[in-house]
Structures are given as C-alpha cells and as structure tokens.
Amino acid sequence: MKTVALDAMGGDHGPKVIIPAAIRALRKYPDLKIILVGKEPVLARYIKKLKAQRMERLIIHHATEEVEMHESPAVALRTKKDSSMRVAINLVHEGKADACVSAGNTGALMATARFVLKTLAGIDRPAILASFPSVTKLTHMLDLGANIDSSAEHLFQFAVMGSVLVSLVCGIDRPTVALLNVGTEDIKGSEQVKETAQRLSECSALNYTGYVEGSDIFKGTVDLIVCDGFVGNIALKASEGLAKFLRQTLIDSFKKNIFTKFCCLMASPVLHSFKRLISPERYNGASFLGLNGLVIKSHGGARTLGFYHAIEEAVLEIEKDVLGKISENIASILEKASHEVQ
Amino acid sequence: MKTVALDAMGGDHGPKVIIPAAIRALRKYPDLKIILVGKEPVLARYIKKLKAQRMERLIIHHATEEVEMHESPAVALRTKKDSSMRVAINLVHEGKADACVSAGNTGALMATARFVLKTLAGIDRPAILASFPSVTKLTHMLDLGANIDSSAEHLFQFAVMGSVLVSLVCGIDRPTVALLNVGTEDIKGSEQVKETAQRLSECSALNYTGYVEGSDIFKGTVDLIVCDGFVGNIALKASEGLAKFLRQTLIDSFKKNIFTKFCCLMASPVLHSFKRLISPERYNGASFLGLNGLVIKSHGGARTLGFYHAIEEAVLEIEKDVLGKISENIASILEKASHEVQ
Numbered sequence: 309m310k311t312v313a314l315d316a317m318g319g320d321h322g323p324k325v326i327i328p329a330a331i332r333a334l335r336k337y338p339d340l341k342i343i344l345v346g347k348e349p350v351l352a353r354y355i356k357k358l359k360a361q362r363m364e365r366l367i368i369h370h371a372t373e374e375v376e377m378h379e380s381p382a383v384a385l386r387t388k389k390d391s392s393m394r395v396a397i398n399l400v401h402e403g404k405a406d407a408c409v410s411a412g413n414t415g416a417l418m419a420t421a422r423f424v425l426k427t428l429a430g431i432d433r434p435a436i437l438a439s440f441p442s443v444t445k446l447t448h449m450l451d452l453g454a455n456i457d458s459s460a461e462h463l464f465q466f467a468v469m470g471s472v473l474v475s476l477v478c479g480i481d482r483p484t485v486a487l488l489n490v491g492t493e494d495i496k497g498s499e500q501v502k503e504t505a506q507r508l509s510e511c512s513a514l515n516y517t518g519y520v521e522g523s524d525i526f527k528g529t530v531d532l533i534v535c536d537g538f539v540g541n542i543a544l545k546a547s548e549g550l551a552k553f554l555r556q557t558l559i560d561s562f563k564k565n566i567f568t569k570f571c572c573l574m575a576s577p578v579l580h581s582f583k584r585l586i587s588p589e590r591y592n593g594a595s596f597l598g599l600n601g602l603v604i605k606s607h608g609g610a611r612t613l614g615f616y617h618a619i620e621e622a623v624l625e626i627e628k629d630v631l632g633k634i635s636e637n638i639a640s641i642l643e644k645a646s647h648e649v650q
Numbered sequence: 651m652k653t654v655a656l657d658a659m660g661g662d663h664g665p666k667v668i669i670p671a672a673i674r675a676l677r678k679y680p681d682l683k684i685i686l687v688g689k690e691p692v693l694a695r696y697i698k699k700l701k702a703q704r705m706e707r708l709i710i711h712h713a714t715e716e717v718e719m720h721e722s723p724a725v726a727l728r729t730k731k732d733s734s735m736r737v738a739i740n741l742v743h744e745g746k747a748d749a750c751v752s753a754g755n756t757g758a759l760m761a762t763a764r765f766v767l768k769t770l771a772g773i774d775r776p777a778i779l780a781s782f783p784s785v786t787k788l789t790h791m792l793d794l795g796a797n798i799d800s801s802a803e804h805l806f807q808f809a810v811m812g813s814v815l816v817s818l819v820c821g822i823d824r825p826t827v828a829l830l831n832v833g834t835e836d837i838k839g840s841e842q843v844k845e846t847a848q849r850l851s852e853c854s855a856l857n858y859t860g861y862v863e864g865s866d867i868f869k870g871t872v873d874l875i876v877c878d879g880f881v882g883n884i885a886l887k888a889s890e891g892l893a894k895f896l897r898q899t900l901i902d903s904f905k906k907n908i909f910t911k912f913c914c915l916m917a918s919p920v921l922h923s924f925k926r927l928i929s930p931e932r933y934n935g936a937s938f939l940g941l942n943g944l945v946i947k948s949h950g951g952a953r954t955l956g957f958y959h960a961i962e963e964a965v966l967e968i969e970k971d972v973l974g975k976i977s978e979n980i981a982s983i984l985e986k987a988s989h990e991v992q
Contacts, residue, residue: 380837415833443898453832456840490795490883491757495722498798498880522887526895535884538840539831542881543888545864551888553868554896554928556785561924568920575917578910582903586896 309339312407312619313399314481316346317374317392319411319531320609326411327366336621341365343405347372363633371395377608385423393417397424397473400601407602407622411610417603418454418596425601430638433458434598435537436464436605437473438544439591442528448474448489449525449533451511452594453541460503463487464511465638467504467534469597470512472584472637473533476628480517483531488539489519500536508534515640548588555583589614593621595630602631620630651681651978652968654749654961656742658688659716659734661753669696671957676707679965683707685747685926702831707769713737716753720949721760735759739766742943747966749847749944751935753952753976758784759945760796760938766904767943774941774979777808777879778947780816781933784870791830791867791875792815794881794936802845805829806853806987807980809846809876813856814979816873824857825873825938831861842878850876855983889896890930897925931956935963944973 312333314324323346330342344351348370355361355368371392375384388394389455393412398404401424409415418434427434434450450470455462467485474483487505496519497505508516520529522543535543558579562572572579584590588607592614596603602625606618625631654675658668667689672684685692690712697710715733717726732738735754741747743766752759755982760776769776777793792812797804809827816825829847831839838861839847850858860873864885878887900921904914914921926932930949934956938945944967948960967973 343890350801378835442895443902456832488884490798490880493722517663522884522889523891525888526891539833539881539884543832543879543884544862546867546885547864547888547892549865549868550892551896552865553784554893557927558924560785561920561927562917571917573922575904575913578903578906578913579918582900585899585903612857635940 309341310337311341311343311405311454312622313343313345313369313396313405314342314352314619314628315393315396315408315410315412316491318378319606319615321611323354325610325612325615326463327351327358327360328612329619331360332612332616333364333619333623334363335386340623341367343367343369343399344395345369345371345399345537346374346642358525361563369395369399369504375412375416376541377413377611379413379416381413381419384416394420396425397421397603398600401407401425406626407604409604409618409622411606411608411614411615411618414453414605417605420514421596421601422605424600425603427598429463429601429637430642431598433462433465434596435469437470439599440525440547440595441586442526444528445571446478447525447528447533448531449540449542450597451535451537452544453537455537455597457538457644458500458536460500460507463500463504463536464507465598466510467514467516467532467569468638468641470532470534473595473597473630476630477624478531480531484515484517485534486517486520486530486533488533488535489521491522492519504534505529511641511645513644541650551586586608590617594616595621595625597634602626605610620641651683651746652679652965653683653685654772654964654968655685655687655711655738655747656737656961657752657754658686658693658737663946663953665693665696665956667767667957668698669702670954671934672708672782673700673702673705674954674958675709675961675965676705682965683709683713683776683832685709685741687711687713687738687741688716689817711737711741716718717758719755721755721758723755723757726755726758726763727761728871730790736762736857738944739763739943742811742945743767748968749946751946751957751959751960751964753948753949753950753957756795756947759947762832763938763941763943763945767941767945770942770977770980771943772984773807773811773940775807776938777811778936779812779939780936782889783928783933784868786870787821788865789870790873791882792829792885792939793877793879793882795879796938800878801843802842802849803865805842805846805876805878806849807940809850809856809874810856810980810983812874812876814976815937815972818975820873820964822873826857826859827874828859828862828872830875830877831863834861834863841934848877853983853985853987861961868925893928893930903918932959935960937963937967939976
C-alpha cells in the first residue's frame with residue numbers, strides 16, 4: 309500500500325479540483341491510499357457531493373489553517389503551524405505518508421518542506437525538477453526556482469539528483485546530462501557555468517554531454533538539463549507565458565468573424581487533439597529533490613487532470629523508490645567524484 | 651538621404667535573402683541608399699538575376715572575406731579584417747553609412763562592433779535589445795546575450811539606454827521599465843537584482859515600476875524589461891524553441907491522416923493569418939545599444955521578410971536619431987542620478 313498526503317486546500321482551485329483528481333487516482337491505483345489534509349467540514353462536503361463517502365482509501369485529516377498563494381514563505385513557516393500544507397509535510401516526516409502533493413505557494417512549500425524534512429546527507433540545497441515536452445521525448449530540467457546564486461558544487465549536486473531520478477522514472481540507463489548556457493562552445497558562459505562543466509566532465513558516474521542552449525529545452529536534445537534556479541525559473545515562466553499568448557492568438561484568429569468560426573468548427577477535432585498534446589496539465593507535477601521525503605509540487609492553476617498527473621508522479625516516485633535510490637547514489641557518486649578529483 | 655550598410659554575406663541564407671530584402675526596402679523608402687558589402691562577383695550575379703542593376707541607390711562594396719556562423723569572435727576579429735561584417739561596421743565608423751545590419755554570428759558582430767565603434771561615454775558595456783509580441787502591445791527586453799555577470803551599474807545603464815530607445819521608436823513618453831526576477835515581492839531575487847532595483851527606484855528620469863516575472867515577457871505588462879544577458883539569452887532561445895515545437899506539433903496534428911488534412915484545408919486561411927501574426931520574421935531586428943554607431947542584428951535564419959524588417963528597424967533608428975538621443979540622455983540621466991544618490 310502506498311500512501312500519498314494531499315494539501316487539499318492549496319492552489320487556485322483547492323478541493324474543487326483536488327478531490328476529483330484524488331478519486332480518479334484511487335480508481336487507477338488499487339494499492340493507493342490518499343489522505344486529504346484540510347478543513348474537515350469543507351472536504352466532507354465536497355466528498356459527499358461527489359458521492360465518494362464510501363471510498364475506504366480516501367481519508368480526511370483535519371487542519372485548521374491555509375497558506376495563501378501569495379503569503380511570504382517566512383510568515384507561513386512561522387505562524388501557520390496547522391496549515392494543510394504543513395500538516396501534509398508532517399505526515400511524510402512521521403512516516404504516515406510516503407509522499408505529499410501540494411498546489412500551494414511554491415516558496416512556502418519549499419521553506420516548510422526544507423524545515424520539516426531537512427536535506428539528504430551530501431546535499432546542500434534542494435532543487436525543483438520538472439519535465440518539458442518535445443517532438444521526440446521529454447526533457448527534464450532543474451533547478452526551476454528553489455535556489456538563486458547556486459555555486460558550481462550546488463549545480464553538480466543537482467545533476468547527480470536529477471540523473472538518478474530520470475534514470476528511475478524514465479527507465480533510462482545512463483541519461484544524458486547537459487548544462488544550460490548561452491552557447492555550446494567551451495569559451496562561453498559565466499565562471500559558475502565553466503566551473504560546473506569542469507566538475508561534471510570529471511565525474512564518470514554521470515553521462516555528461518556538454519552545454520546546451522535555451523532552444524534545446526524543447527528539442528529533446530538531452531534527458532536532463534541543469535541550471536541555476538534564477539535562469540530555470542525565468543525559462544519556465546517565459547515558456548508558460550508564450551504558450552498562453554500563442555493559444556490566445558490562435559483562439560482569437562478563429563473567433564474573428566462568422567467565416568473563421570466556421571473554419572474553427574471544421575478544424576475542431578484537430579485543434580482539440582493539438583490542445584491535448586501541448587496541454588501543460590499533462591506535464592504537471594514538479595519534484596522537490598534533495599529532501600528527506602518525497603514532495604511533489606502541482607502548478608497552482610492546475611485543474612483536475614493536472615493535479616491527477618501530479619499524484620501519478622508521486623505514485624511513480626514511491627514505486628521506484630526514488631528517495632532511497634537518490635540517497636544511495638548520492639553517497640556513492642560523491643565519494644567516487646572526490647576520489648576522481650584526487 | 652539615409653545610408654544603411656548591409657553585411658550581404660552574413661546569416662544562414664546570405665545574399666539570396668538579403669538582396670531581395672534590400673530591394674524591397676529601397677522601394678519602400680525613397681530616401682534610402684543601401685551599400686551591399688561582400689564578394690562583388692557573387693553580389694553582382696544576384697542583382698542581375700533580380701534585374702536590379704539599374705537601381706541607383708543600391709551599391710556594392712567589395713569585401714574579400716566572410717565570418718562563418720560558428721567562428722570564434724576573437725578569431726574573426728583578429729584574422730578577418732576584410733570580412734563583409736567588419737567592412738560594413740567600418741563604413742558606419744567612417745561616417746559613410748548611418749547604420750549597418752548583419753545576420754551574421756552574434757558574438758563576432760558584437761566583438762567587432764565594440765572594437766571598431768567603441769562604447770558611448772558613460773556606458774561600460776553594450777547590450778542587445780529586441781521586442782516580443784503580446785496580445786496588447788510590444789515588450790522590449792535587454793540584454794539578450796551580450797553580457798554575462800552584469801553588475802547592478804551595468805543593468806542600470808541598460809535601463810537608461812532601453813528607455814530612451816523605446817520612447818523614441820514607439821513614441822511613448824515615459825515608457826514603463828521593469829526588472830526581470832523570480833517573483834514580484836521585494837524580498838525576491840539575487841543580490842544583483844535587489845541592488846539594481848534600489849538604483850532604478852532612485853532615478854526619477856526613469857518610469858520604473860518594479861519586478862516582473864518570465865511570464866510577463868509575453869503579457870504586455872510593461873514597455874521595457876531589463877535583465878542580465880545570460881538570463882535574457884536563455885529566455886529568448888527557450889521561447890524560440892517552444893514556438894518551433896508548437897508550430898511543428900500543430901503541423902503534425904493536421905498532417906496525421908486524410909481527414910485531418912481536409913480539416914487543415916478548411917482552416918488554412920485562419921492558420922495562415924495566425925502564422926503571420928506570430929511569425930518571428932515580424933519582430934526581427936535586434937539593436938546593439940551603447941555603441942558609437944547604429945548596429946542592427948538580424949536573426950541568422952531570417953528570410954527576406956525578416957531581413958527587410960531588420961533594415962526597417964535601422965531606417966527608423968536613423969530617422970529618430972536614436973544614437974544622438976541616447977548619448978544626450980545618458981549624459982543627463984547619469985549626471986542627475988549621481989546628484990539624486992548624493
């Protein structure tokens with residue numbers, strides 16, 4: 309039996325999308341148990357509405373508070389000790405859940421998870437990893453915003469963690485690892501990037517292939533891209549912004565007049581399949597790596613399908629023992645790397 | 651009469667797209683003279699093919715060498731003194747052209763332009779500025795890759811130059827200026843970003859509005875976004891990569907079978923107008939700001955329409971005296987800012 313705790317009050321849509329996603333996941337995975345953390349009366353009302361009262365594997369765990377979407381992480385950590393987010397993380401810490409999923413405030417989730425769960429031995433800073441689609445395959449990237457001003461040592465640790473996760477979750481033997489840079493030539497990049505490249509190329513446990521550029525994120529060039537959280541966050545959000553703008557422009561083009569509306573009607577099956585293919589909901593579920601516990605972050609704006617995918621990511625990571633394997637591998641890779649350097 | 655020198659051998663497609671673009675620009679602007687810089691026999695052959703031999707305002711200036719697209723900037727600068735790129739920049743330096751346009755290697759163009767033209771008084775580093783579309787208006791952003799590890803002072807200078815350009819080219823009185831960051835709260839960001847925010851908020855000559863996130867690039871939130879070249883370059887290329895991926899997915903969705911091909915046929919007028927609306931060719935033409943001369947960079951892969959837009963950007967910047975106004979404003983703003991700080 310796998311147990312996942314959900315911060316049922318988090319995100320832009322809260323229990324309205326989280327509970328249906330939980331029910332869907334329970335139907336798909338017969339060995340899954342879900343603990344909904346949040347205000348009991350609110351959650352019970354939704355469950356009743358969805359006629360899921362009799363689902364034995366769906367449990368409510370009461371928590372009196374909520375972390376707001378724009379609340380300061382420090383304030384949330386200090387003052388909201390009984391928030392749905394904090395309690396969901398506590399359940400992981402106490403061994404009552406194998407993973408937790410939240411669509412809440414990223415900063416507060418990271419700060420709380422780090423405070424409660426602590427980082428793994430050998431890891432200085434946790435990082436956020438997510439996947440991006442391309443025509444050929446998924447590309448994973450980290451860090452997407454947990455750390456700014458990361459050192460070469462931090463970036464090296466991100467590469468090790470990310471490589472272990474991709475290898476397990478995607479079943480790739482030696483995933484290719486690249487470093488995000490402003491060009492692919494050796495002379496390109498900041499001091500931090502050059503130093504990291506040196507460190508990565510000396511580590512035989514990693515399949516390091518060199519630099520990639522921003523355009524490679526959506527090309528499927530490599531399995532894993534490593535970067536500082538400032539850059540990763542900007543790349544992620546710029547891409548989200550562009551996708552939204554293009555979608556809106558496409559909709560507007562089809563809505564212009566009666567003729568274009570007719571065109572839209574004719575093309576609608578294809579447009580629907582296109583929308584499904586590129587939907588960010590499909591790629592929802594970012595992993596917080598480097599913590600002493602599994603934490604999955606759902607996009608704040610995710611709807612039922614998106615949150616369901618975030619739960620699936622948690623199930624997969626429990627199944628593949630991502631946490632145990634990262635701990636093991638980090639110890640051995642870091643030890644090996646220190647020998648290689650000597 | 652305005653004179654623009656073109657690096658006619660640069661870019662992925664060279665004279666094949668550059669000469670038709672030049673002819674189109676000459677037809678549109680009767681007071682424009684264009685100097686094509688490159689191998690005379692090659693250029694003369696293309697001109698003959700396009701039956702443009704009698705265009706008096708189209709002149710060939712022979713240059714024996716070419717800078718390759720992936721050549722090291724240092725090598726290009728040191729060894730290719732008679733390259734089409736270098737000679738086009740020389741023409742600006744000698745006052746024989748008011749601006750130059752090149753689709754060649756960005757690094758080599760920046761290094762050569764900086765070496766030949768030098769930076770303006772008060773400017774430590776030149777920066778690359780380009781515009782991004784949104785549903786409401788254009789957003790300009792700099793630096794897109796000329797500088798990595800920029801200091802707060804550099805970012806401040808970028809803001810001043812960008813603000814003057816946007817004000818002139820878009821006719822906006824006090825363009826809104828924002829700083830790219832991983833969040834909009836005051837506590838967010840690197841030390842470099844926080845220090846720049848402080849500096850910008852103290853400068854009354856700028857209409858500084860605070861932080862924006864990556865998603866704002868395509869939202870039309872502000873007129874000008876300022877960032878370090880590493881981050882700007884990754885955001886630009888990630889967006890280019892995503893746009894390409896989405897376009898390919900849309901094409902593939904319509905090509906799947908005979909039914910979807912029929913849908914495509916029915917929707918083709920709308921798809922064409924959508925393609926035109928979002929085409930990167932429309933937004934082609936990045937400005938190198940901070941140099942003692944106007945230099946416009948076209949995308950390496952630009953076709954005739956794209957290169958034409960880059961020439962148009964050069965014409966507009968000459969017309970609005972962007973160079974003179976930036977020099978004037980920088981002197982006065984920097985002087986005023988130093989008083990405000992005291």
